[in-house]
Amino acid sequence: MQQQKVQQETIQHIAVVRLSALGDVCHAVAVVQAMMRRYPNAKVTWITAPLEAKLVRMVEGVEVIEYDKKTGFTGMFALRAALKHITFDVLLHLQWSSRSSVLMRMVKAKRRIGFSLSRSREKQHWFVTERAPEPRGVHVLDSFLSIASVLGVTEVRFPCLLNLPEPSFGVPRPYVVVNPCGSKIEKNWTLEGNRAVVMRLLEKGYTPVLTGGPSELERHFSQQIEKEIQGVVNLVGKTSVEAMCRLIQDAHLVVSPDTGPAHIATLVGTPVLGLYALSNPERTGPYQDLQHVVSVYKRLAEKEYGKPINDLPWATTVHDPKAMQAIAIEDVLSMLETLI
Structure with a gap:
């Protein structure tokens, strides 16, 4: 002492x-x-x-x-x-x-x-x-x-305490944040898959809220998702980091590949359905929701390297640019059902 x-x-x-x-x-x-x-x-x-x-x-x-x-x-x-x-x-x-x-x-x-x-x-x-x-x-x-x-700190707590702004978008509740794009195009799941998630959310009475950055790729991808679908709120390119944190905190769920909003959700205590193919979700997945990840990483990594996953280095990634396409829509919808 x-x-x-x-x-x-x-x-x-x-x-x-x-x-x-x-x-x-x-x-x-x-x-x-x-x-x-x-x-x-x-x-x-x-x-x-x-x-x-x-x-x-x-x-x-x-x-x-x-x-x-x-x-x-x-x-x-x-x-x-x-x-x-x-x-x-x-x-x-x-x-x-x-x-x-x-x-x-x-x-x-x-x-x-x-x-x-x-x-x-x-x-x-x-x-x-x-x-x-x-x-x-x-x-x-x-x-x-x-x-x-080394300094005697051995445990973390979630949610973390953040000074968040007041809500600013007036999104109809309950809503689910769908963040379709990652930092690289290879991290994006399919257009068909994202549309299927949005449709299922609407069927279940949830407002799908699309989020993402201001890049032309992200804007175009989100516009393709909401095309011909009524009831989608598209906030891609319209949220600051601070507003994104508040939006996610008030959401019922976040559906996202391995990108910032998935980890913001962990930070503010919102459940995450993570979509993984390129990196090991045990290493980079949503820390509190690893059991809710839909992942094809293990299968693809073992195929690419010809070794059991436990024999691969810690930071091993899958290089197939089409890896995310291996995630089955039915698997994601099944996990979605358990979370909503």
């Missing part, structure tokens, strides 16, 4: 480095809030990317510093100048990229904690002073939690 008290007193200022992507920042939010409960008097400074900063700013008590990767070394040196008078007691390095490792070295810290050797990628372990123990699970969030465990 005395050792715990001493540690709490000596850790007064904590730095967190996690730049992107939005889904992984959601995982990091859960871990950082757990750390803030463990060290209630410590100040937390989070270095992140501009888009993700919109999410992090909704976490009360966190100072946010933006770094845009487009600024390259110029931005890194500007960050170093801005923080030159601060020496953090501890820095949590929650990203694998070599860019973030170089950025992290621009910040003065007494301790720099990174991933375990088995989870270290792009030589992250060269840049830290301490390595985390092996994670208890295979999920990305478990890897983040293993870093925080």
Whole structure:
């Protein structure tokens, strides 16, 4: 008990480095809030990317510093100048990229904690002073939690606490958010499949709400889904990160491939029906709803690599650009029935 008290007193200022992507920042939010409960008097400074900063700013008590990767070394040196008078007691390095490792070295810290050797990628372990123990699970969030465990943080709680805006869209309730597009076109499920989900929701008395980013691909895809279907609310390209979080919090369910809204849903406590083919849902799936994932990853990965899934490296992905087409509509509708 005395050792715990001493540690709490000596850790007064904590730095967190996690730049992107939005889904992984959601995982990091859960871990950082757990750390803030463990060290209630410590100040937390989070270095992140501009888009993700919109999410992090909704976490009360966190100072946010933006770094845009487009600024390259110029931005890194500007960050170093801005923080030159601060020496953090501890820095949590929650990203694998070599860019973030170089950025992290621009910040003065007494301790720099990174991933375990088995989870270290792009030589992250060269840049830290301490390595985390092996994670208890295979999920990305478990890897983040293993870093925080060095400071005595071992559990996370959901939903997380966010300062969300008031509802702004007036969507008829009950509604289900359908986010059809991922960050890459290969992550998108089929047009026919998404239409089938929308039709089933309407049959069951739910308002289908389409969400997504402002890209031309996403706008066109969503327009094709709602074509000739009455009762669909299309908000693709019309929501900020903050508004998206509130929209998802008030939803009955989120249907999504491996992309930001699926993990926002976990953050705010909304159930998720995840669609997976390219990455292992045990590693990147919705943390609280892994039992509700419809996945063809195992079958496709074992076919591509010719090995049992347990013999494949942790971050193995499927490269077939048509992998998501292997997800059967009837399997998704069956899971949908159990959730609504």
